[in-house]
Amino acid sequence: MKYGIVAFPSKKLQDLANSYRKRYDPHYSLIPPHLTLKAPFEADENQLNEIVIKLQKISKSNKPFPLHVYKVSSFEPVNNVIYFKAEINEDLQKIYQDLHEFGDQPPYSFVPHITIAQKLSHSEYSDVFNSLRMVGIEHQEEIDRFHLLYQLDNESWTVYETFRLGKE
């Protein structure tokens, strides 16, 4: 099975992200707006218990972190994903590192973000990015939990379990 670990921001920020994703993100219906903490990874179902125990330890030994989303950015030229960029901070970096002590090492440095557009044509990309960058974003909240998800055959994601930061 394919698993992933994400944090869902508040309903307010999800609704705002969805107002863009609806038009510009073909993954719109597969998963709610999210901050990826560990990229999708393959694991056997019989490893699941072991993973859950690791995640319980990680959630307990970390604490809620501030999420400050402060600009619209893009991964171009690597790819044309457009996202709300979140400020990195020690607490968030620590959670990310802990989550990467098992499984594959991250293929690139951590850029915390919430995707709002992807897989656009080249011409559409430029228009959308310029327009969203002008609108901008400024939002703060606290994230106190993350979720372990698994992917269904139709590529949508189901939550398996929630882990509350700083709690048993």
Added chain:
Amino acid sequence: MKYGIVAFPSKKLQDLANSYRKRYDPHYSLIPPHLTLKAPFEADENQLNEIVIKLQKISKSNKPFPLHVYKVSSFEPVNNVIYFKAEINEDLQKIYQDLHEFGDQPPYSFVPHITIAQKLSHSEYSDVFNSLRMVGIEHQEEIDRFHLLYQLDNESWTVYETFRLGKE
């Protein structure tokens, strides 16, 4: 905000349900296949903590229950929802009752089910129901958790928290 409480069955059963929902259920992209344990209810965000504490007590004082899905049925003539019917059992009934000790009382008796089709035209309904009833369903598993979800503006659902049955 609007909240709901559901159990997600195994990936295997979700994939099977989705193979029908994709064609016959307009809610297909709003939530993964699920067994509703408490119908959607309105609550203020400031009541959320209190609700979570209630759900922690309920999950702790109940235990995992067997899910036996044994036939394709329908709510006709009330409505034309087609579903995988699950056998009622004491453990499941107890969880349902406990979850209805707060908020509104259920407007009808509990028929545990996983929806696979709804909002079909009358003629389509008859064809689909007859064909799915012939195919049938026979599946057993154990459910060891339920989830509290909230609804976004686009009517999709995000998981807020998982509660493991029989655990703290």
